Amino acid sequence: MRIGGIQVDGRLFLAPLAGVTMLPLREFFAEHGASLTHTEMVSCAGLVRDNAKSLDMLATSGRDAPLVVQLFANDAGVLVSGGEVVLRQIGGRFAAFGINMACPMPKITRNGSGSALLRKPELACDMVRGLKALGLPVWVKIRRLEDDADTLRFAGGLVRAGADNVCIHGRTQAQRYEGLADRSIIAAVAREFPGMISASGDVRTCDDVTEYLGMGCAGVMAARGALSNPFMFEEWRGEFRTRDGKISELVNFSLRADEISGEHKALVLMKRLAGSILRNEYGSAELRRLAMMSTSLGEIISILDRRK
Numbered sequence: 581m582r583i584g585g586i587q588v589d590g591r592l593f594l595a596p597l598a599g600v601t602m603l604p605l606r607e608f609f610a611e612h613g614a615s616l617t618h619t620e621m622v623s624c625a626g627l628v629r630d631n632a633k634s635l636d637m638l639a640t641s642g643r644d645a646p647l648v649v650q651l652f653a654n655d656a657g658v659l660v661s662g663g664e665v666v667l668r669q670i671g672g673r674f675a676a677f678g679i680n681m682a683c684p685m686p687k688i689t690r691n692g693s694g695s696a697l698l699r700k701p702e703l704a705c706d707m708v709r710g711l712k713a714l715g716l717p718v719w720v721k722i723r724r725l726e727d728d729a730d731t732l733r734f735a736g737g738l739v740r741a742g743a744d745n746v747c748i749h750g751r752t753q754a755q756r757y758e759g760l761a762d763r764s765i766i767a768a769v770a771r772e773f774p775g776m777i778s779a780s781g782d783v784r785t786c787d788d789v790t791e792y793l794g795m796g797c798a799g800v801m802a803a804r805g806a807l808s809n810p811f812m813f814e815e816w817r818g819e820f821r822t823r824d825g826k827i828s829e830l831v832n833f834s835l836r837a838d839e840i841s842g843e844h845k846a847l848v849l850m851k852r853l854a855g856s857i858l859r860n861e862y863g864s865a866e867l868r869r870l871a872m873m874s875t876s877l878g879e880i881i882s883i884l885d886r887r888k
């Protein structure tokens with residue numbers, strides 16, 4: 581099926597997670613059922629300046645496809661220049677451009693990027709039009725605004741400007757990641773723009789996915805739910821692993837992450853995923869504490885293996 585101009589094999593996607601959705605993690609999720617992945621947040625100002633860190637974030641292996649390259653900027657010209665750098669580097673590897681209009685963190689919003697753009701609808705639409713002219717589909721991720729009518733108007737403006745998909749996180753900028761995500765406003769926008777809206781917020785179980793899709797959303801993005809259950813995409817597809825099976829998949833992941841990103845980053849990512857195994861069992865609190873304190877991959881793997 582096609583969603584937002586991208587050929588996908590399902591409707592449950594891995595949400596963008598800055599600092600987490602590095603290449604090995606994207607590969608893991610794509611190979612374990614996610615129908616689409618996102619890069620980390622890439623600064624267009626950084627790309628234009630040839631900043632090595634920003635350029636490194638474009639690395640992909642093709643095993644993480646279909647992949648949306650998530651860009652941020654506070655200016656349409658800089659965004660488009662960043663998009664041009666992406667296309668020159670490895671444009672053929674990305675299924676779509678993503679524009680971040682959702683990040684609430686002050687280091688991003690203080691410069692007018694991320695969710696600060698929610699207060700600048702004209703600039704937001706200019707960004708979509710500019711990027712769209714480069715030829716790839718454009719996906720935009722926004723947040724709910726305080727006022728529902730404003731959310732509807734903002735999302736509608738993006739769609740009319742040419743956005744192929746608008747993902748709405750049902751929390752406001754002020755809520756950041758706290759409290760419950762509001763589903764009713766996402767449903768209202770999805771009704772207005774059928775096939776164009778994806779949902780984000782409190783996606784933890786298959787029931788959450790079913791509910792969002794039932795509201796008419798084209799796709800659903802799993803974020804923290806995917807980290808606390810890395811096998812949720814497979815479960816959504818009706819595939820279930822034993823605990824030993826899950827452990828061996830995570831061990832394989834740690835080896836691949838070590839190979840691509842080095843032991844430090846591999847350990848950081850393993851700590852994100854290991855909790856899913858060490859949960860709800862006798863002694864699991866202590867094992868999780870030990871896992872979080874691990875200083876090497878060998879150590880965290882031996883803690884997981886102890887549960888076999």
Ligand SMILES: Cc1cc2nc3c(=O)[nH]c(=O)nc-3n(C[C@H](O)[C@H](O)[C@H](O)COP(=O)(O)O)c2cc1C
Pocket residue numbers: 595596597598599600620621650680681682683721749757761780781782783784801802803804805
């Ligand atoms: C660690 C972390 C990093 C995130 N990074 C991004 C990001 O780079 N871009 C973005 O649009 N949203 C980002 N988000 C928001 C998520 O994509 C998602 O919208 C949010 O967590 C709500 O979903 P959830 O309640 O299911 O976790 C991030 C969230 C977390 C927890």
